[in-house]
Amino acid sequence: MGKVTGFLEYERKDPGHRPVRERIKDYGEFTLPPGLDTLKTQAARCMDCGVPFCHAGVLADGQSIGCPLGNLIPESNDFIYKGEVENACKRYAETHPFPEFTGRVCPALCEGSCTLGERRDPVAIRAIERYLADASFKLFAPKPPAARTGKKIAVVGSGPSGLACADLLNKLGDSVTVFERADRPGGLLTYGIPNMKLDKKTVAARVSFMEKEGVRFVTNADVGGKAAVDLLKNFDAVVLCLGARNERLPNVPGKDLKGVHTALKYLTLATRALLDGGAAIPAEMNARGKDVVIVGGGDTGTDCVATAIRQGCKSVAQIEIMPAPPERRAENNPWPLWPRVKKTDYGQEEAIELFGSDPRRYLTTVKEIVGAGGAAVAVKTVEVEWKTENGRMVPAEKPGAEKTLPAGLVLTAMGFTGPETNLLKDMGIELNARGAIAVKEGSYSTNLHGVYAAGDARRGPSLVVWAILEGRKAALECHKALNG
Numbered sequence: 001m002g003k004v005t006g007f008l009e010y011e012r013k014d015p016g017h018r019p020v021r022e023r024i025k026d027y028g029e030f031t032l033p034p035g036l037d038t039l040k041t042q043a044a045r046c047m048d049c050g051v052p053f054c055h056a057g058v059l060a061d062g063q064s065i066g067c068p069l070g071n072l073i074p075e076s077n078d079f080i081y082k083g084e085v086e087n088a089c090k091r092y093a094e095t096h097p098f099p100e101f102t103g104r105v106c107p108a109l110c111e112g113s114c115t116l117g118e119r120r121d122p123v124a125i126r127a128i129e130r131y132l133a134d135a136s137f138k139l140f141a142p143k144p145p146a147a148r149t150g151k152k153i154a155v156v157g158s159g160p161s162g163l164a165c166a167d168l169l170n171k172l173g174d175s176v177t178v179f180e181r182a183d184r185p186g187g188l189l190t191y192g193i194p195n196m197k198l199d200k201k202t203v204a205a206r207v208s209f210m211e212k213e214g215v216r217f218v219t220n221a222d223v224g225g226k227a228a229v230d231l232l233k234n235f236d237a238v239v240l241c242l243g244a245r246n247e248r249l250p251n252v253p254g255k256d257l258k259g260v261h262t263a264l265k266y267l268t269l270a271t272r273a274l275l276d277g278g279a280a281i282p283a284e285m286n287a288r289g290k291d292v293v294i295v296g297g298g299d300t301g302t303d304c305v306a307t308a309i310r311q312g313c314k315s316v317a318q319i320e321i322m323p324a325p326p327e328r329r330a331e332n333n334p335w336p337l338w339p340r341v342k343k344t345d346y347g348q349e350e351a352i353e354l355f356g357s358d359p360r361r362y363l364t365t366v367k368e369i370v371g372a373g374g375a376a377v378a379v380k381t382v383e384v385e386w387k388t389e390n391g392r393m394v395p396a397e398k399p400g401a402e403k404t405l406p407a408g409l410v411l412t413a414m415g416f417t418g419p420e421t422n423l424l425k426d427m428g429i430e431l432n433a434r435g436a437i438a439v440k441e442g443s444y445s446t447n448l449h450g451v452y453a454a455g456d457a458r459r460g461p462s463l464v465v466w467a468i469l470e471g472r473k474a475a476l477e478c479h480k481a482l483n484g
């Protein structure tokens, strides 16, 4: 433990954000890089509390406690407090291959379970992680495995689960080829999470690091049909890290009008335009000068708010059918569970400063998308209240609570239902009742011998940190099966 009285002496201090008016002019990261002095003080606040829930990584009642990866947080904090950055980096590397991603985009499940957080603000663990991640890139050179096992493994999908799986298999000496449908690797780290949250140079740097260690990436490779069957012939094992990319769509009149798009399509295009040197975005998909309505009040919706603001939208509204989460933990959500409380994220922060109010409209749903000349011009909404019907909570429309919002661009960010099924059908892979890839109890093995699944495709839509854990666990299972 660094400083015995640190938690009494110091308050939480985050590295902070770039000012709204400055950051909305570009697509650069909105968080400021943390400085070592601030982080030493944060590390000094760690109480090394005997039962560090921050690295527990367990589910209780379906709710998360601590870091799924089991990062050795108190030990790293101790090193950071003493200024031993290299040792802290090595501690992180024991459990976590890509802290540069989660240090930027993780909701920090660890902080929700930090013991100091029971009474005061938790230690700024994610900021420490980001600092260590960026330091690790400078400290450690790529290190290919000393010996190869001779086993060849195909990983399909290069999101965080595919990357984590490939990384560990490669470190264990297996020869790994990652097949990716998109033109760049990274999955949602590249095309999904906006550059403002995670600069794509960071993803490219990790991919390049892995290439130097021996992982082979094949992009523009949409695996399906004969290519899928061939994988089974040409490789000793296959790990499917396809993501859960089937988007939930609204079932309302007007959903097929011009100007109605899914969030993923919209965010992908915006990032691709940025990466391709500012290539033009088709007018129909560009928020410039338009009233934008986003259906979905979650994090993906927030990313759409921030992107639309940078494109120069006239106004932005986010429609959410659920009630606003409470400001403080509810009684059934005590520490050390992840706090399910209302947060005002970067997109809302920007909308409030630019347009004067929070874009989120809770307990509201879309009734119709109104068109003129084949294109969306407005969205009809109605407020709802949740009622119990036959033991189930259902939304009921409130009479007379209808509104019409102008909308030149409507983005649907209503979540994801599961993996796309083409490849799975071609290979004969079974799904479970939730629409995710079915696996044997407590394992990552599918119904097909030698084929494994990990990440959102197996778990359902989740978080980067869980995808990384899934990728690593699938890699271990696959490696053991092949190599003993």
Ligand SMILES: Cc1cc2nc3c(=O)[nH]c(=O)nc-3n(C[C@H](O)[C@H](O)[C@H](O)COP(=O)(O)OP(=O)(O)OC[C@H]3O[C@@H](n4cnc5c(N)ncnc54)[C@H](O)[C@@H]3O)c2cc1C
Pocket: 105, 106, 107, 156, 157, 158, 159, 160, 161, 162, 179, 180, 181, 182, 186, 187, 188, 189, 192, 193, 194, 197, 221, 222, 223, 224, 241, 242, 243, 244, 245, 264, 267, 299, 300, 303, 420, 423, 454, 455, 456, 457, 461, 462, 463, 464, 465, 467
């Ligand atoms: C807009 C958005 C923002 C998000 N923000 C955050 C955040 O801030 N923090 C956080 O923790 N989580 C966030 N998430 C969730 C997180 O990104 C996912 O949980 C995570 O990326 C899942 O990783 P994965 O590897 O399982 O799948 P994905 O990242 O979806 O990657 C799957 C990859 O498989 C490829 N693929 C699919 N089928 C084939 C095929 N047949 N052939 C070849 N390639 C194929 C796809 O092209 C894709 O690249 C966000 C999600 C979205 C949509």
Ligand code: SF4
Pocket: 066, 067, 068, 069, 071, 073, 102, 103, 106, 107, 108, 109, 110, 111, 125, 126, 129, 465
């Ligand atoms: S990966 Fe997420 S939960 Fe784990 S230590 Fe980092 S910020 Fe915390």
